Amino acid sequence: MSFEKTKELANGSIIPRLGLGVWQVKDGSEAVDSVKWALQAGYRLIDTAAAYKNEASVGEGIRASGIPREEIFITTKLWNADQGYDSTFKAFNESLDKLGLDYVDLYLIHWPVEGKYKESWRAMEEIYQSGRAKAIGVSNFHEHHIEDILKEASVVPMVDQIEIHPTLTQEPLRKFLAEHKIAVEAWSPLGQGKILENPTLVEIGEKYNKTAAQVIIRWHLQSDIIVIPKSVHEDRIKQNFDVFDFELTDEDINRIDALNTNERLGPDPDNFDF
Ligand SMILES: NC(=O)c1ccc[n+]([C@@H]2O[C@H](COP(=O)([O-])OP(=O)(O)OC[C@H]3O[C@@H](n4cnc5c(N)ncnc54)[C@H](OP(=O)(O)O)[C@@H]3O)[C@@H](O)[C@H]2O)c1
Numbered sequence: 001m002s003f004e005k006t007k008e009l010a011n012g013s014i015i016p017r018l019g020l021g022v023w024q025v026k027d028g029s030e031a032v033d034s035v036k037w038a039l040q041a042g043y044r045l046i047d048t049a050a051a052y053k054n055e056a057s058v059g060e061g062i063r064a065s066g067i068p069r070e071e072i073f074i075t076t077k078l079w080n081a082d083q084g085y086d087s088t089f090k091a092f093n094e095s096l097d098k099l100g101l102d103y104v105d106l107y108l109i110h111w112p113v114e115g116k117y118k119e120s121w122r123a124m125e126e127i128y129q130s131g132r133a134k135a136i137g138v139s140n141f142h143e144h145h146i147e148d149i150l151k152e153a154s155v156v157p158m159v160d161q162i163e164i165h166p167t168l169t170q171e172p173l174r175k176f177l178a179e180h181k182i183a184v185e186a187w188s189p190l191g192q193g194k195i196l197e198n199p200t201l202v203e204i205g206e207k208y209n210k211t212a213a214q215v216i217i218r219w220h221l222q223s224d225i226i227v228i229p230k231s232v233h234e235d236r237i238k239q240n241f242d243v244f245d246f247e248l249t250d251e252d253i254n255r256i257d258a259l260n261t262n263e264r265l266g267p268d269p270d271n272f273d274f
Helices: 029-041 055-065 085-099 117-130 143-150 171-179 199-208 212-222 234-241 250-257
Strands: 006-008 014-016 045-047 073-078 106-109 136-139 159-163 183-187
Touching: 014 073, 029 045, 029 055, 029 234, 045 055, 055 073, 055 085, 073 085, 085 117, 106 117, 106 159, 117 136, 117 143, 136 143, 143 171, 159 171, 171 183, 199 212, 199 250, 212 234, 212 250
Parallel strands: 045 073, 073 106, 106 136, 136 159, 159 183
Antiparallel strands: 006 014
């Protein structure tokens, strides 16, 4: 069965559709090993952030994997406290230093900090023009935040990374993003592991001889959502990548879509205090 493992962003960058997330992965051997195992298992996208405090170990894991840097897509993010025009450049340089890289593939504004995100975006555009971030985007931006940025932007964000899982499908926002050619990337795609015992997901998995986690990842992929499940266990890291040999039927996709309850695990981007 053929399935496109990568997606072309609006600027022509090629992003893998399935990557490893490293939020809450401890700096040191846990992060080094997770990244190395993932790259050796076939992953080519790693999603970190300055706020995860593990960029140095992510860089070390990349080097330890033996996979050439140019074959790997690295995302990091600008933390809230660093937002603003000058401070964005400073934070970006610090991230590159910690990662031990001279460019990232994608740089995201982590959260839409009121009164700051437009200045940050101006700096992000310059970083993009300089070639040190091959693509730029946002995270946790609602439709109105994107519309606000677009009033003055010279570069349209290429990605919006938002919370999506079968119990928070975000269909209206996904439709808006698709209309603007902004790729959708899901965070907490497995619902932070809390929905893996859902009977519908388990039952669908049994049909394909797959786990609920694999069913969920496949649902994201078939829904044109870039997906970055996190695990620190080598067997799960491998399991989460073993999703290219089966295809959910439209009926199964619809059943999973119907699990939506619009319940967030993280804060609403219109109401966060960090
Ligand atoms: N932009 C943002 O604001 C934002 C916010 C949150 C997350 N993110 C990104 O999205 C990534 C993923 O989200 P997430 O870390 O919140 O949660 P997630 O990927 O939805 O779930 C991770 C949890 O599921 C468990 N797990 C993973 N694979 C499993 C499997 N096959 N079987 C059983 N359990 C499994 C993991 O445990 P073990 O590790 O113990 O295996 C962990 O507890 C993050 O790492 C981060 O890169 C971004």
